[in-house]
Amino acid sequence: MEQQPNQPSPENIMKIGTGFWASKILLTAVSFQLFTIVAEKKTMKAEDVKDILGLKCANRHVYDFLDALTGFGFLKRDGVLETAIYSNTVDTDTFLDSNKPSYIGGILEMMNNRLYGFWGNLGEGLLTGLPQNEAKRSEDFFGLIYKDPEKLNEFTHAMSGIQMGNFITFAQKFDFTKYKTLIDVGGSAGLLSVMVAKHNPHMHCTSFDLPPVEPIANATIQQFGLPDRVKAASGDFFTMPIPDADIVVMGNILHDWNEENKISLMRKAYEALPDNGAFVAIEGIIDDERKQNVFGMMMSLNMLIETGTGFDYTFADFNKWANIVGFKSTSLLPLVGPSSAAIAYK
Structure with missing residues (x-):
């Protein structure tokens, strides 16, 4: 009937x-x-x-x-x-043949090995406001991952997998003609730097992350044959200045943190940029009416599971923080599926 x-x-x-x-x-x-x-x-x-x-x-x-x-x-x-x-x-x-460089299964492997079980405690996370991952055992999530080579390898490839399509699209759609250097803060396996350099022969890029990640990024750089224009550098973006560059990118970084830390990171990016330089946040930017990008809202709940205080945000939120920091203008560049590049110009 x-x-x-x-x-x-x-x-x-x-x-x-x-x-x-x-x-x-x-x-x-x-x-x-x-x-x-x-x-x-x-x-x-x-x-x-x-x-x-x-x-x-x-x-x-x-x-x-x-x-x-x-x-x-x-x-x-x-x-x-x-x-x-x-x-x-x-x-x-x-995308799911692990022998191909286009493989994105790393994020699905991490979802199966870690997140699937943790999401069973979403209700507890909402009730308590506390993370539901390894932190429930009084273990620091990021500290645990970075001291375990196997977990670190899984995590870096997971982050690469979830962003690979976005990195390629950003490398092709963003106008790089006015710029020469880029630093990817929290660059993980170095894929964004590699994709930008591959599609823009005049660009020199640096993938910046904690010391244990540097060998993984260097392996990616060698795999793509770009050691002349892509480098890996080590450092802690909370405890030291971000190295200077024409473009500062953070992919799936801002959403890890509360609002105060988000603004602090954007301020560090601002200080690393020249006049007219660009700060780029690549994430599942939620639509301002909070009706369409359900993936962005689910990712925000994943930040509750993982960090307790991190959250995904709208472009209106990004604009507010950019104004506080002192950026002169912003724009939004749609990427793949529910992801976008929120861009702030100094």
Whole structure:
């Protein structure tokens, strides 16, 4: 029977309520390196997937797993059940094959290994205002990550994964003609600096982060063959000045902190810039009416989980802080999906 306009429907309620089912199916596939294996084999039958992954469940559940991924648009399929032949879609082949430099699965690996469990305590986070990650065990989240090479490697690649498309788009869409130097504060694996240098041959870039990250960034720089124009530098952006550059970028940095620290970091960026220099924050900037960018609001709740006091923000918020610091103008550059570059000019 056709549903009448404005007739109540539970469809969206159930879609969102069971959303963790869909999420866990994708996260599990990524943790199994399924799309990397399929990319190597080109096509696979369900029984081959079962053998390679060492799955002990019934064949029917292997079909359920692969066919759900097919229904979500992550796999292609010819045939059904025993005759089914699976292959990657264009998206999964590009972004979820870990052998490709375009791989973004690092953030999904971290979501599976860390965030999936922590988000089970969102209610407690809202009730208490306290972080729900390693900090619940009186461990400093960032300190724990930076002293554990394995966790640090996972974290840096996660940050690279979630921002890769934004970095490429920023490198192509922002007008770099007036500038010569860029520093990426909290640059992690160095991908933004590499992408800017790759697409803008006159630019010299520096990826700036804590000392344990420098070898990871240097590896990225070598991988892309850009050591002549991209450097890695070490330092703590809270305890020391930001090195001078024509452009200061912070990707997924401001949202880690409370408003006071956000303004402090923007002030440090201002001091590092020449007149007409640009400060750029690349994040899931929430629309001013707070209706459209739901991802930005979910990311803000993730900051509650991770830091307790950090939050994502609107362009109006950014403008207010830019005015406090003394920037003369601002603009907003849409990037990929829910992300934008909020830009303040000195």
